[in-house]
Amino acid sequence: MIPVVTPVEMAAIDASAPEPLDVLIERAGRAVAAAAIDLLGGTYGRVVNVVVGKGNNGADGRVAARRLEARGVKVRVIDAAMRPPVLRRSDLVIDAAYGTGFRGEWIAPEVGDALVLAVDIPSGVDALTGEAGAGVLPADRTITFQALKPGLLLGDGARLAGHIDVADIGLDVSGASQHQVTVDDVAEWWPTRAIDAHKWNGAVKVIGGSPEMPGAAVLASTAAARAGGSLVSLSAPGVTVATPPEIVQRHVAADDFSADALVDIHRFGALVIGPGLGRADEVLMATRACISDATVPVVIDGDGLFASAWSAEGPAPLLRDRELATVLTPHDGEFGVLTGSPPGADRVASVRAAAADLGCTLLLKGQTTIVASPPEAEADPLGGHVWFVTNGDQRLATAGSGDVLAGMIGSALAMGLDADKAAAASAWLHADAANRTPADGLLASDIVDAIPAAIGAIR
Ligand SMILES: NC(=O)C1=CN([C@@H]2O[C@H](COP(=O)(O)OP(=O)(O)OC[C@H]3O[C@@H](n4cnc5c(N)ncnc54)[C@H](OP(=O)(O)O)[C@@H]3O)[C@@H](O)[C@H]2O)[C@@H](O)CC1
Ligand SMILES: Nc1ncnc2c1ncn2[C@@H]1O[C@H](COP(=O)(O)OP(=O)(O)O)[C@@H](O)[C@H]1O
Numbered sequence: 001m002i003p004v005v006t007p008v009e010m011a012a013i014d015a016s017a018p019e020p021l022d023v024l025i026e027r028a029g030r031a032v033a034a035a036a037i038d039l040l041g042g043t044y045g046r047v048v049n050v051v052v053g054k055g056n057n058g059a060d061g062r063v064a065a066r067r068l069e070a071r072g073v074k075v076r077v078i079d080a081a082m083r084p085p086v087l088r089r090s091d092l093v094i095d096a097a098y099g100t101g102f103r104g105e106w107i108a109p110e111v112g113d114a115l116v117l118a119v120d121i122p123s124g125v126d127a128l129t130g131e132a133g134a135g136v137l138p139a140d141r142t143i144t145f146q147a148l149k150p151g152l153l154l155g156d157g158a159r160l161a162g163h164i165d166v167a168d169i170g171l172d173v174s175g176a177s178q179h180q181v182t183v184d185d186v187a188e189w190w191p192t193r194a195i196d197a198h199k200w201n202g203a204v205k206v207i208g209g210s211p212e213m214p215g216a217a218v219l220a221s222t223a224a225a226r227a228g229g230s231l232v233s234l235s236a237p238g239v240t241v242a243t244p245p246e247i248v249q250r251h252v253a254a255d256d257f258s259a260d261a262l263v264d265i266h267r268f269g270a271l272v273i274g275p276g277l278g279r280a281d282e283v284l285m286a287t288r289a290c291i292s293d294a295t296v297p298v299v300i301d302g303d304g305l306f307a308s309a310w311s312a313e314g315p316a317p318l319l320r321d322r323e324l325a326t327v328l329t330p331h332d333g334e335f336g337v338l339t340g341s342p343p344g345a346d347r348v349a350s351v352r353a354a355a356a357d358l359g360c361t362l363l364l365k366g367q368t369t370i371v372a373s374p375p376e377a378e379a380d381p382l383g384g385h386v387w388f389v390t391n392g393d394q395r396l397a398t399a400g401s402g403d404v405l406a407g408m409i410g411s412a413l414a415m416g417l418d419a420d421k422a423a424a425a426s427a428w429l430h431a432d433a434a435n436r437t438p439a440d441g442l443l444a445s446d447i448v449d450a451i452p453a454a455i456g457a458i459r
């Protein structure tokens with residue numbers, strides 16, 4: 001896992017460091033110079049423009065400039081405040097105008113075909129939210145210090161940062177409460193089955209589907225089975241769905257189905273509820289009863305999120321009452337239904353607040369997936385842990401992809417993984433499975449088929 005630290009947290013870490021700022025800037029500049037030489041493939045005859053601002057980001061750039069010059073590189077230092085609209089030709093531009101202290105607007109100069117190395121974060125990107133104006137220079141590479149910043153992983157910032165390296169400048173970020181998930185984390189967390197396992201160790205119950213949307217239930221169930229669910233039982237209210245033969249179907253009525261659907265729930269490790277259920281009043285009512293009565297960890301997705309919020313009091317009383325783990329998997333629209341407003345510009349703060357308010361693990365879908373746990377102590381209202389999952393791409397934006405993810409999380413919960421790790425590891429494997437498919441023409445069922453290969457690769 002790679003620590004992620006907000007600008008405010010970084011300032012506090014910096015302030016409590018034993019080294020003076022000058023020493024940290026020297027280390028940062030040295031790392032920038034090394035990255036520049038790496039990008040340039042050498043020093044002899046190379047020309048580098050360094051754009052420097054008046055803050056510490058600019059100071060990092062000046063140190064790098066001095067070091068590159070000492071190595072024989074022809075260096076031009078350009079004051080950000082007096083930049084020309086177009087820079088003279090160079091092999092590389094080091095963008096050290098502004099870092100975590102940026103505010104307002106920034107229009108970068110044109111740099112021709114030079115490579116671009118951003119210092120800490122591309123200048124003009126909000127290090128907290130990833131928001132950026134149109135004038136930001138896209139980087140080929142960003143060298144950031146000690147920890148990632150949320151703005152490098154979110155929104156425009158993720159696109160503009162290029163390849164990201166984290167340089168160790170000796171700061172202590174061990175107290176970070178946010179991390180980016182890596183393949184090593186997933187390999188460590190994802191459960192392996194015991195040698196004496198039987199099919200009821202890790203069984204997953206799915207309540208989903210409807211006459212109008214049977215496919216969502218098929219995708220969630222087969223994904224649960226492919227991800228390790230040893231026995232998957234599907235109850236699709238009022239309809240029999242065409243599933244692979246391995247999925248056990250337990251027929252339930254189209255209304256008032258909670259008692260029948262949950263009759264043997266104690267045999268299961270987790271429940272996935274919501275995909276494709278629809279929003280008829282009787283379905284919403286029965287769905288709420290299932291969420292309240294399920295004596296296992298629950299993943300609530302799609303129409304299950306709508307059902308959770310379908311009350312004059314909102315979703316909190318129903319969800320806070322649950323004793324076992326609950327994972328909510330909204331996209332932005334469903335987040336709005338759950339909390340009353342879509343995520344704000346600071347998506348992490350929105351997800352943390354919702355997790356705290358609802359007492360659930362919350363996974364917010366999107367280009368970057370954010371998972372937040374509810375805080376452990378009431379004294380720390382927004383203190384839950386946060387995971388960023390960034391390995392997916394636009395292939396995942398296909399109908400049914402979210403149903404697959406819900407099934408996978410159900411399987412991870414059933415195998416005993418903690419809710420936040422179940423959600424984060426499933427999102428990572430979901431993306432990795434999609435990354436194994438052709439760039440175009442992906443169907444959600446292709447993700448399901450690729451799950452075993454994604455899991456195989458972490459073993
Ligand atoms: N531990 C660490 O964290 C370490 C951090 N390090 C480095 O420090 C960087 C953070 O440095 P920083 O705090 O000085 O902020 P930085 O981004 O240089 O900019 C602030 C200055 O720019 C100005 N300014 C802002 N926006 C502007 C605009 N649109 N147009 C014009 N001016 C604008 C702003 O002016 P003000 O708003 O105050 O008027 C202020 O003067 C960080 O990203 C990393 O590279 C390392 O050196 C070592 C250890
Ligand atoms: N541009 C994107 N890049 C990476 N992942 C994406 C992108 N768009 C969507 N996703 C992921 O795809 C999935 C879509 O889920 P969802 O919107 O619920 O789809 P559906 O309701 O059709 O099943 C989520 O896991 C989301 O994080």
Ligand SMILES: [K+]
Pocket residue numbers: 057095096097098099118119120121122123
């Ligand atoms: K910068």
